[in-house]
Amino acid sequence: WHPGEIAAQQARGFEDAVWGGWEGYHDGAPDWMMVFLNQLTFLSVTTLDQQGRPWSSILHNDGNTGFIKSTDTEHHFTLSIRAATGLPIRDCLLDLHKRFKEGETAFDQDGVPKIAFQMAGVGIMLHNRRRNKLESVIVAVHTVPKDESEDQFVFEAQAISTFGNCPKYINTRFLQPSSQTKVSPIVQSSSQSGQDLPKEVLDLIANADSLYLASRYSGNDPTSFTPDPPRLGNNHRGGSSGYLRTYWDADRQRRCIILPDWSGNRLMMSFGNITKDPVAGIAIPIWTQNQEETSSVIYATCSAQVLADEEAQDLMRGVRGAVKMWIEDWTYAKGTIPMYVRSEEKAQAPSIGWSPYNPPVRLLKSEKANTAYPLDAQSKQVRADMVNAHFWSESVATFTFSVDDNQISSKFRPGQHIVIDCYDAMDTRLTMYTHMAQFRGGEKDLNDDGTRSWTIAYAAPSPKGGWQFEIVLRRKDRGGVTPTLFRVGKYISEALEEGMDPPPFKPKMNVLGLDGSSFLPSRKTTPKNPLHLVYLLSGIGITPVLSHLSSLAKDSNKHANILILLATRKNEAGIMQGILRDAIS
Known part of the structure; x- marks a missing residue:
């Protein structure tokens, strides 16, 4: 060289x-x-x-x-x-x-x-x-x-x-x-x-x-x-x-x-x-x-x-x-x-076989996109600390995180998602170097930086100060992050049930920003003139509606008639209903 x-x-x-x-x-x-x-x-x-x-x-x-x-x-x-x-x-x-x-x-x-x-x-x-x-x-x-x-x-x-x-x-x-x-x-x-x-x-x-x-x-x-x-x-x-x-x-x-x-x-x-x-x-x-x-x-x-x-x-x-x-x-x-x-049909765009190794497009930090609360290199690091986990099944769970930053809570609106750097929670299969993927579907792993975006299901002030939010996740087989979160969440929930301190080996997860624009209509409502909302949901795609439901349940001045059509696996129908009821309560 x-x-x-x-x-x-x-x-x-x-x-x-x-x-x-x-x-x-x-x-x-x-x-x-x-x-x-x-x-x-x-x-x-x-x-x-x-x-x-x-x-x-x-x-x-x-x-x-x-x-x-x-x-x-x-x-x-x-x-x-x-x-x-x-x-x-x-x-x-x-x-x-x-x-x-x-x-x-x-x-x-x-x-x-x-x-x-x-x-x-x-x-x-x-x-x-x-x-x-x-x-x-x-x-x-x-x-x-x-x-x-x-x-x-x-x-x-x-x-x-x-x-x-x-x-x-x-x-x-x-x-x-x-x-x-x-x-x-x-x-x-x-x-x-x-x-x-x-x-x-x-x-x-x-x-x-x-x-x-x-x-x-x-x-x-x-x-x-x-x-x-x-x-x-x-x-x-x-x-x-x-x-x-x-x-x-x-x-x-x-x-x-x-x-x-x-x-x-x-x-x-x-x-x-x-x-x-x-x-x-x-x-x-x-x-x-x-x-x-x-x-x-x-x-x-x-x-x-x-x-x-x-x-x-x-x-x-x-x-x-x-x-x-x-x-x-x-x-x-x-x-x-x-x-x-050469294209199969002249009316179509040029035939391109996209490489399965291509990572998502990365924006410059100077490109703010639509992020409502972006964190740049000059901002202080804001850490999301896992404090609890509720397991609906072995593959679906609600995780509770605490954030010691009230500025984020002031920017949050129901329907948004939070962007988190989960590199510390990534499976070693992804963090260790490999030149080519070892199995079909593993090509994206080579450039996985651990950044994840999850819809916030519920948010409120934390009892110990700061802000607390919940996300509902499905564990992905061979996933890059969810296996670690489910494993750590299991340790935390079991420790809390037994009255013990949570384990100290939690991954460091830093908040990168808030984004999203799936907001509730802002107009005034009355019992005679409520919001009429229809949600079409599939599986774990239930998460965007959860923060809407919890927000409506907390606001006595909001009146709404809501119809939810949910397609889900038969063995998870009860779980999804439980998650919806939990959001309303």
Whole structure:
């Protein structure tokens, strides 16, 4: 590992776990890699511009496979691509073609590839989630366009190393060549400080579900470390639509993109490059579903900063790492990729196979959403302390919590839910690292941060001061949090029944906020003009109505006729009726 990778691994506590992980690299390109490259319809690569900044580019030809071919020379391959005017890879290849003609070579006198000639890539088959990374050096540019109206390039590269990657966070799509083979791109770009991206581009970023990340490692000072050659990197980072968050940084006068880091192989290759060289490039493909249209890409080169643990969590709750990227220069290449996403029905949205590993979208802490009582990094920590539990059955129970904060109670309205950090109550199956899920349905466990939202069934002042609230939960088999809560709740209820002190080993659960808007109508009522309320409920979905019922029961000025239709398991009908009666009483 180079010093940047080691620093990034140490910042997350991974250095011991990944020692020796570099053995996963293959020198050159094995036969299977050459076959893989030949079967790609596009390849994301990293190259540098003349200012040394990294850009990620989407390479392709006409939308078919076969634009990458192996040559007679071992580990060499040729690429026949189309690159319109204004695209990052075009300017790079034109510059290298000129330098080759002037007699320059891609290697220095020690045989080390020059960083300006290097090209790193990641190949992905979107239909089956196969992914492999590649480091290479461009050794020849055979064909370049005669003028700006042409876009054909043919160049040759030598593979330095390859590395296999897992399929996590890749959302599947079935790409087909567009019927529109002639590409007439519309290119927008800007590098002005203080000028934001157009709304159209910001909206596309806000809805993106994949990003190709370019990184650069310039080498290290040989007086401090063993001399390390410069390298480039390119990787894929995906998630649910909206996983990329942005904000306008008034201090830097730049748009900042936040890329969260999900659970991965912990090698920290891209993050290690950015730790040493705080720059990055991104490519965000915008796939069309119209056969007669061509797809687009947003390209940008950025200054960047890697965040780890507390720094990341202060910015975005629920992540252990992130990268902040301030856009220095960008290009919106509209209609430059002659491919579209095949859909089963034209009336439907593009067919996307969402990765089961995708975590929920994490908001920035500065994005308050609709939370009525949010707690941010500057707020004091408010702890929810379990004080009792009533078990209706082995799988359904009412838990009582005490909160020493009257400000929360003043903000609460019946019908809201409380957001709690339950990481300390999580099963060790979730807190211990695993690279891939061990069973179907376990994919979400890898990025479970322990945050839970539960509807408050009942709330009142606590006898000992502060605030007290109840939640009704069902124990989930292989659940991340409820097994611990049920186990601890059992200890507490048994201790109280026997007149003993509750056990001291209760999980630390911090309140993150209140949210929700399922409120009772606020109009005045009389016995002759009551509220008429109808609730349609199913199973444990009974919880939102409970706080309404308890609120109405406590308020003598409220009059209501209530009809509740509840669908439930036959063996739980009596339990649900008991819970409803408990709320009214």
